[in-house]
Amino acid sequence: MNIDGTIDRAKFCTEINTDIISCIIGALLSSSNIEHNGWTLELIKSSKSYVYRWRDHSGHDFIIKLYSPTGPKERIKSFLRPPKYLFATAEKLIAAGVSTPKPIAAFRLTTNERAVGIYIMEREEGITVKDLAKTSVCLNTGLHIAAEMGRAWGNLVRSGFLHMDPIRGNFLYGVNHRGHHSLTVLDIDNIYFIGWLPKPVRLHRLKKMSRIHLLGLPKLIGTTPPRLIFKRFLHAYAKAYGVPVKIASREWIEVISMLAKQKPDVYTILSNFPIANDNK
The missing domain is CATH 1.10.510.10 (Transferase(Phosphotransferase) domain 1)
Incomplete structure (x- = not known):
């Protein structure tokens, strides 16, 4: 991937194009709300984590959760339950017959400024x-x-x-x-x-x-x-x-x-x- 940072503790859906992930990361690092070249990133929630909606001309409609732990409790939880863990949990839930959004990607992104967790899933209508x-x-x-x-x-x-x-x-x-x-x-x-x-x-x-x-x-x-x-x-x-x-x-x-x-x-x-x- 061509990104400004490093990725580790990662897991990706086999169908997803890594170019899309690179584009999403670039948008996340740029602004909270941005529209450019056929894709849109919209901040829809900011409480315990930042939640975004991503849409592009290819028909992708994703929900993105960005975790940036601040206190000791949040850091411990982030270490024990990184986005990769959430990806595996979603797969287990779906296998068990529990309806939950399909996981797309999960990883930790480290830049010069900070380290954040990112979890991407398909958006569900309803x-x-x-x-x-x-x-x-x-x-x-x-x-x-x-x-x-x-x-x-x-x-x-x-x-x-x-x-x-x-x-x-x-x-x-x-x-x-x-x-x-x-x-x-x-x-x-x-x-x-x-x-x-x-x-x-x-x-x-x-x-x-x-x-x-x-x-x-x-x-x-x-x-x-x-x-x-x-x-x-x-x-x-x-x-x-x-x-x-x-x-x-x-x-x-x-x-x-x-x-x-x-x-x-x-x-x-x-x-x-x-x-x-x-x-x-």
Whole structure:
């Protein structure tokens, strides 16, 4: 590559042209927002990391995350989980049946001024669950979101992934490459491959996901009975996790108890969650 700096700890998608990577690096080193010779680099977020969108005349549409750790905690995490690690995590997620943006490139770039981590992935079309929650959807869409969340969470658990930050902004609802609506896991920075999740850990993460997502779905759909939403989630979760619905129902009872201690007002809703033989 013809770049002003050195690259190490790198991994690239076999289909990507390295000239594109060189062009992206040059743009990143030049400015936050720039348009030149048929390509556009746009800064879309700057918080824990800088997030850019790249588009060019060849049809590439990428999301680029640039990591420039400052404090000790960030430096340690950057060393233990470099962009190359995120690339491998994305590959494992896709192999496990979890929808996540395809990784394109991951590397550390060192220039005369600084060293940064760069992770490039394909951009997915859709709307985040956070933004979706500001609107309203029809019954079938709401039930499909519940089922997609159950399928995604079941695949994560079955494959030994620990999701530490399942906020609504980290899930995208849109049309996948097969033309089907699906739920995509966007931010994999806080997804860890453990290999096996002990039951207490599994239940704790299920509790957090349920509190963030499932309790908001009835409001999103309007008059839909929460019972129907939770049932759709549970059956999809059990199928993806690879356990009978009856076993998944037992875990859910424990999750209800954990949630009820923190939020007694949700117990009335969740205590009516369908059991395995409930066909209503």
